[in-house]
Amino acid sequence: MSDMKLNIARAFQTAWSMWKTDWDLLLRVAGLFVFLPQFASLLLVPLMPALPEGDTSEAAVRTWVEAFTTWFGAYGPWLFGAELLTLFGSLVMLSLYLGTNRPPLGAALAGSLRLFPRYLLAALIVSLPVGLFLVPAIGFVLVLPAMYIFGRLLLTGAVIAAEQPIGAIAALQRSARLTRGNGMVMMGVAGVLLFGGQLAAWPFVAAGRALGGAPMANPVTAALLDGAASAALTAALIATVLVRIALYREALVLNREA
Template identity: 50%
Template sequence: MKLDVAGVLRDAWAMAKRDVEVLVGVAGLFLFVPDLAQAMYVALPPDLPDFGDEAAADLWLKQIGIWSQHYELLVIVLGLLSLFGTLALFLLYADRARPTVAGALARGGALLPHYLLLALIVTVPVSIGAVLVFPGLYLKGRLMPVAPVFVAERPIGVFAAWHRSFALTRGNGLVLMGLAFVPLLGGRLIALPFALLGKALDGAPMANPVMAALLDAGMAGGHTIGTVAAVLIEIALYRRLSNGI
C-alpha cells in the first residue's frame, strides 16, 4: 500500500489546530516545564576525553561521577515527567476509551512502567543504529506507529507492539525514514536560533538571568513543539495504516 505522506501531515495539522488548548496544557506542563528545568538547573556533563589519553580519561571518570552525584536524580525525575506527558498525549488520541485529559493522566500513571520499557527497546537500538545514520533513521521510521499500537491495541506486550509496528509499515520503510525526520528537524530548527544566540553571547546570559531564562525557554519551546508534532504525526500515521488508507 502506498502511503499518503501529505495526508498524514494534513491529519496531524488538523488535530493540532483543533486541540491547541489541550495540547498547550498537557505539553506545557509535562514537556516544556521539565525541559526548561533541565536547561536551567542541570549543568552539561563533562565532554568526553580524547581517545587514548589515559590521564584525561581518569579525570573524566571523576568528573562524571561528581556530575552524577549532583544531577542524576533530577535528570531521571525530569525525564520521567516528559515520558509521562508524551504517554498522556498518546492516550488522548489513541486510547479506545476516549478518555478526558484527567482520565488520560490517570491511565498514564498506571501504564508508565510498561511505556518506559517500550521507550527503551525503541531508543536503544535506534541510537545504536544512528551511529551509521541510515540504519538508525530506517529503524526509527519503521517504529513510528509503535506507541499508538501500544496504547490503542491494549492489552499488547511491548515486543508484540514492536512486531505489529513493523507489520504496519511494511513496504514504506524508506518513505517513513523521511517522515520520522520531519518533527525532529522542525523542533531543532525552532530551538537553533536560541542556542546559537547563547553561544554568540559566550556566557553573557549567565550574568543576566532574564536573558538566560528567555534563551532556555526558547530552546525548550522548540523541543516541545518537535515532540508534540512527532506524537500527532505518529497518531495520524497509525490511523491511516491500521485502516488501510
C-alpha cells in the same frame, strides 16, 4: 500490501488539523509534562564537563572521567526524571486521541499511569537504533539502517495507547507489521521528526548554554533563551505525537484495504 503506500501528506494535514482544534488541551498537557521539566533542566543543570581538547593523556582523561562522574551523580537523576515526565506527557496525548471513546483528560491521565511501564520499555527499545549514531567510528555507517528500524517502529507508542491490552514487544511487532511496505517513507518521516525539533531549538539551546557558562552572563537573558528552547522542544514533541497518531490511523486504513 506492498503496492499500497501510506498517505503521508494526508497524515500531516490531519496532524495540523488536530493541532489547530485542540491546541488549548495539548498545551495544558505538554506545558506541565514537557515544557516545565525541559525548562528546569536547561535552567538549573550546569553544563556537562567538556572533553579534554588536544590532551589525550591518561591524566587528562582520568580527570575528565572523575568530573563527569561527579556531574552525572549530582544531576543525572534530575535529567532522567525530566525525560520520564516528558515520556509520560507524550503517552497522555496519545491516550487522549487513541484511548477508548476519546477519554477526558482525567481518564487519560489515569490510563497513562497504568500503561506507562510498558510504554517506557517500548520507548527504550525504540531509542536503541538512535543510540547507534553515537557509537564511535561506526555511527555514521549505521545511520541509514538505524533510521530505517526507527521508522518501522515509529507507531509503537500509538499501538500501546490504542490496542489495549498489548505488551511492549507485541506493540513493536505490530508497528513493524503496520509499516510493512512503507519502510523508506517511514524512515524519512522519522528523520524529520527526530531532527526537526532539535534543529528548531538548537540556536536557543546553544546561546543559552553559552551564556550559562559565561561568568558575566545576564541570567535573565539566559533564562529567556532557555525558555525559548524549551518552548521549541515542546512544540516539536506535540507535532511528533500528532503525526504518529495520524500515521497510525492511516496505517489502519491501509491494512483494512489490503
